[in-house]
Amino acid sequence: MSSDAPVDDALADEGGAGDAPGDAETDARACAYTEYDEGDAPEDVPATGAGASGVERRVWDELYQVDDPEMPVSVVDLGLIYGVGVEDGEATVDMTLTYTGCPARDMLLGEVESAAANAEGVEDTSVRLVWSPEWSVEMVTPEGRERLREFGLSL
Amino acid sequence: MTALDPDDLSGDERTAVEHLLYRLADDELVLAERYTEWQVTAPTLESDLALANIAQDELGHARLWYDLLQDLGYSESELIYERDPGEFRHATLAEVPFEEGDWADAVVRGYLYDVAENCRLEALENSAHPRIANRVSKVRGEEEYHREHARNWLERLAGDEDGRRRLQTALDRLFPHALTLFEPTDETVEDDIVGMGIRRRGLDDLREEWLATVEPFLESVGLRLPMDPDDPADRLPDAVGRDRSHTDDWFDLHDEMTHTYRELGRTETTRIMDKPTDE
Numbered sequence: 202m203s204s205d206a207p208v209d210d211a212l213a214d215e216g217g218a219g220d221a222p223g224d225a226e227t228d229a230r231a232c233a234y235t236e237y238d239e240g241d242a243p244e245d246v247p248a249t250g251a252g253a254s255g256v257e258r259r260v261w262d263e264l265y266q267v268d269d270p271e272m273p274v275s276v277v278d279l280g281l282i283y284g285v286g287v288e289d290g291e292a293t294v295d296m297t298l299t300y301t302g303c304p305a306r307d308m309l310l311g312e313v314e315s316a317a318a319n320a321e322g323v324e325d326t327s328v329r330l331v332w333s334p335e336w337s338v339e340m341v342t343p344e345g346r347e348r349l350r351e352f353g354l355s356l
Numbered sequence: 357m358t359a360l361d362p363d364d365l366s367g368d369e370r371t372a373v374e375h376l377l378y379r380l381a382d383d384e385l386v387l388a389e390r391y392t393e394w395q396v397t398a399p400t401l402e403s404d405l406a407l408a409n410i411a412q413d414e415l416g417h418a419r420l421w422y423d424l425l426q427d428l429g430y431s432e433s434e435l436i437y438e439r440d441p442g443e444f445r446h447a448t449l450a451e452v453p454f455e456e457g458d459w460a461d462a463v464v465r466g467y468l469y470d471v472a473e474n475c476r477l478e479a480l481e482n483s484a485h486p487r488i489a490n491r492v493s494k495v496r497g498e499e500e501y502h503r504e505h506a507r508n509w510l511e512r513l514a515g516d517e518d519g520r521r522r523l524q525t526a527l528d529r530l531f532p533h534a535l536t537l538f539e540p541t542d543e544t545v546e547d548d549i550v551g552m553g554i555r556r557r558g559l560d561d562l563r564e565e566w567l568a569t570v571e572p573f574l575e576s577v578g579l580r581l582p583m584d585p586d587d588p589a590d591r592l593p594d595a596v597g598r599d600r601s602h603t604d605d606w607f608d609l610h611d612e613m614t615h616t617y618r619e620l621g622r623t624e625t626t627r628i629m630d631k632p633t634d635e
Contacts, residue, residue, distance in 0.1 A: 330423075
C-alpha cells in the first residue's frame with residue numbers, strides 16, 4: 202500500500218494549477234492536494250472468513266498471520282483477500298493488491314500461498330491474482346483501520 | 357474469473373488478442389524504461405519522485421498485460437529479455453530519447469501519452485474478453501494522477517515565454533511520434549480486434565477523441581498542434597513502431613534494458629521466492 206501513497210502526495214504537490222511561474226521556488230507550502238477519493242466498497246469483497254468452518258476456517262486463520270510487508274496489518278484486514286474456497290483438499294485464494302506496481306507482489310503471493318498450504322487438511326493451493334473490483338481504502342476492515350491508526354496513519 | 361484460455365481462441369482471434377496485448381504492454385514497458393532516465397536529474401525532488409512513481413505505475417500496468425500473454429503460454433523471458441527488439445510493437449513515442457535535459461519533453465510526452473492511454477482503456481472496458489476488461493478500472497484509477505501531473509506542469513511551464521517556446525519545440529518534435537499510437541499493427545488484424553469485440557472502438561475513432569481532448573487544452577496554454585486538421589495522420593514518422601519498424605534509438609535502449617540479464621548469463625527472470633509447490 203505504502204509504495205504509492207507518499208509519492209502520490211509528492212506528485213499532487215506538483216499541483217499548483219494556476220500558480221504563477223516560480224511560486225514553487227519561493228513559496229514553500231504544505232501539500233495542497235485535498236481532494237481524496239476513497240472509492241466505494243463493493244458488497245461482496247473483501248472477504249474476511251466470517252462464518253467459515255472446517256478446513257476453510259483454518260485457511261483463514263493462516264491468512265490472518267500474513268502481514269503487509271510495510272505495515273502491521275494482515276492481508277485480510279487490509280482487504281486484499283477476495284475469496285477462499287476449499288474443495289477436496291485444494292485451497293483456492295482470490296486476492297488483489299493495492300497497487301498494480303506493487304514491488305512486493307511476488308513476495309505476497311508466495312506468502313499467501315505458503316500460508317494456505319500450512320492449514321491442516323490442505324493438500325494443494327492456488328492463488329489467483331484478480332484486479333476487479335478495484336481495491337480502495339474502503340475495503341480495510343474495522344480491525345485493520347484500528348491497527349493502521351495505531352501505526353500512525355489517518356484513516 | 358474466466359482465464360484467457362488459448363484453447364478457447366481461434367487462430368485469428370488469438371493473433372488479434374496478442375497484437376492488442378503487445379500494443380498495450382510494450383508501450384508501458386518502454387515508456388517506463390525511458391522515464392527512469394530522469395531519476396536524480398528531474399528539476400525538483402518532487403518532480404523526480406513523481407516521474408519515478410509514474411514509471412513504476414506504467415511498469416505495473418505493463419505487467420498486467422504481459423500476465424495475459426503469459427496465460428497464452430509465453431514466459432517473462434520470452435516476452436521481454438529474450439525477445440528480438442525488432443519484434444516489439446510499442447509506438448515510437450515511447451522509444452525516442454529525451455532531448456538532453458529538456459523537462460518540457462518529458463511533460464509533453466507524458467501528456468500526449470496519458471490522454472491516449474485513457475481513451476484506449478475506456479474502449480477496453482467492455483471488451484469481449486473479461487480478463488482484459490476486468491483490469492481496466494484498476495489501471496484507469498491509477499492513471500488520473502498522470503494526466504493531472506502533466507496538465508499542471510504544462511500550465512506551469514507555459515506561464516512564461518521561454519517555457520512556452522520549449523514546450524512548443526517538444527510538441528513539434530513529439531507529435532508525429534504520438535500519432536503512431538493510433539497506427540495498426542496490421543490492417544487485417546486491426547479489423548479483427550474491433551470486429552471480434554476485443555476493443556470496441558477503431559483506432560481512427562480513438563485518435564479523433566484524443567485530438568478532441570489534447571488540441572483545446574494545448575491551445576488553452578498557448579500551444580498549437582503541428583498538423584493538417586484535414587489529415588491528422590499526415591505527419592507520421594518513417595518508423596511507426598506498431599508494425600515493428602523502429603528508430604535506431606530503440607535498439608540501443610533495448611540493449612541497455614537487457615544488458616544485465618545477458619551479462620549474468622540468465623535464462624530466466626529473477627524470482628523472489630520459490631512457490632511451495634516447487635520445493
